[in-house]
Amino acid sequence: MFGLDAFELARIQFAFTVSFHIIFPAITIGLASFLAVLEGMWLKTRKEEYRDLYHFWSKIFAVNFGMGVVSGLVMAYQFGTNWSFFSSFAGSITGPLLTYEVLTAFFLEAGFLGVMLFGWNRVGPGLHFFATCMVALGTLMSTFWILASNSWMHTPQGYEIVNNQVIPVDWFKVIFNPSFPYRLLHMTTAAFLSSAFFVGASAAWHLLKGRNTPAMRTMLSMAMWMALIVSPIQAFLGDAHGLNTLKYQPAKIAAIEGHWENKDSEPTPLILFGYPDMDREETRYALEIPYLGSLILTHSLSQQIPALKSFPKEDRPNSTIIFYTFRIMAGLGMLMIVLGLWSLYLRWRGNLYENKAFLRFALWMGPSGLIALLAGWFTTEIGRQPWVVYGLLRTKDAVSNHGAMQMSISLLLFVVIYSSVFGVGYVYMMKLIRKGPQAHEGQSSEHGGPGQHRTPARPLSAIKESLDDEGKGV
Known part of the structure; x- marks a missing residue:
């Protein structure tokens, strides 16, 4: 096929x-x-x-x-x-x-x-x-x-x-292996957020249709409290998970960042956008922010992260895919935080249930939790390649003879x-x-x-x- x-x-x-x-x-x-x-x-x-x-x-x-x-x-x-x-x-x-x-x-x-x-x-x-x-x-x-x-x-x-x-x-x-606590908390929180935005979008749809009942207001209110409180917590958990991944699966982090080589002792920049080219071993059209990669990934302005070229070609994950899936997940996570903060402002103003622009945004954000969860799952699993059991069994050696x-x-x-x-x-x-x-x-x-x-x-x-x-x- x-x-x-x-x-x-x-x-x-x-x-x-x-x-x-x-x-x-x-x-x-x-x-x-x-x-x-x-x-x-x-x-x-x-x-x-x-x-x-x-x-x-x-x-x-x-x-x-x-x-x-x-x-x-x-x-x-x-x-x-x-x-x-x-x-x-x-x-x-x-x-x-x-x-x-x-x-x-x-x-x-x-x-x-x-x-x-x-x-x-x-x-x-x-x-x-x-x-x-x-x-x-x-x-x-x-x-x-x-x-x-x-x-x-x-x-x-x-x-x-x-x-x-x-x-x-x-x-x-x-x-209780090294990555388990981080991944358990990150996944569970992702499930809670997915359901919260699903519930919030349902309430927003009905409110936009004029069904402003106590049940709909309760639905939206509970969902937005979850977005406000849990979305920043998820960002913190994601950061901790990233540090753990850098320690145990550095090639995955290098592929996520589209980072191919370190230059002398320069700190690692953060590549916002670009096209990681696995054949040319470079990230083309890269839009970089100096120092920020080191700051986010090592919490330091001087440390470098391992580069993809420091790993054999056969051990490198497909950066072209997980570079984008990670950014989809992170971008949606930022929008979740924005929606939560907007809901707090409208709650303070007293028009949380009447602001049509906010309700439309909440409606469009309905599938965001599930999309972010899938993008994160793709990042994690494709980033583990070429291993099915990391460092022990390659994926190509695990498949049946079909x-x-x-x-x-x-x-x-x-x-x-x-x-x-x-x-x-x-x-x-x-x-x-x-x-x-x-x-x-x-x-x-x-x-x-x-x-x-x-x-x-x-x-x-x-x-x-x-x-x-x-x-x-x-």
Whole structure:
């Protein structure tokens, strides 16, 4: 396909499936905690807008949870089908870590999800709130184990290699490897921000349509507080993560910066824009700010960062790609901070919910968290190349022995099936959002029972409303 070999097609296929998958957990991680806060506020204040928002966003959560589980299963199978030599080499570490995720996080979520989605009128408020908190905790525990496994691939430790297989000798070191704390905090915060801007954009859309209700104002207010407080924290975490990466993966940092060579003892400039040319070994059309690269990356005005030319060609990540993905992530992060500060100013002026320019900006920033998350993920994973386990196993040595025709057919099927199945799910979710929260949701006097309408069958059963009246009252 397009002149690509089986190895390149296998990489594209995994990148495609993981890019689809990561969107759904990112939303569910943030929404699960958001739902816990909403229910807690409802129990404390008994304000109807918190209850209505809880029932509305629990539907969106159910859609994302269902699609996340399906896409995650498909992705996991690829370790055995497309990357069997990686599984043979490192399966003794990645296998148990993913098993721990199932035995702790997934079982916890599955055990309490039914109570959370269907138990509002069937169990006591305290038990229902506990179930919601357990689901939120489960999403965070899932993040913990997935990031532990992935971070070990970036900064492996606590192992021995016996007969060309990795053998764990210290699980504490395996799990709490050098990059794990930074990546866990950075990813979790990214998920919270992705959900916050998703929620904020939904509120902004309804406010622009004239639906200025207490529920919409609460949605926007909570989302903007999250943007104001958490966006700067994310910038701080990103800086700490960058320093850690400079220590353990200096070639990745050099590729991100498009920095090819150091000149005598001159500090490293920051290249704002340019075109890193891997063949010519230079960043063409570079727009540089002297000293700033050293200041940001080493917190010094004199230290240099390693240059790409100091690494063998076969060990260099593709700077052409991650130079831009990193700037997309960082640029969107700056816009998030701007939006948060603007919301604070408008809140002080008393017209947060009426300023149309601000609301349009909030609407356009809706997908910014997910785009930044994907850009950051591409930066991290492409920047690890050419290694699948950094310094131990090259990616080209981890792929299964498939032919280009087999990989082309399977990739084409993935594109068609994912685009149709998850495309339908996305459209349905957007219809739910356009309908918006309804007053007095969850207050039905029905008690349900075998064979009755309210008997749950699956997570998506939580969404029973017709969308025929979508947009009424807006």
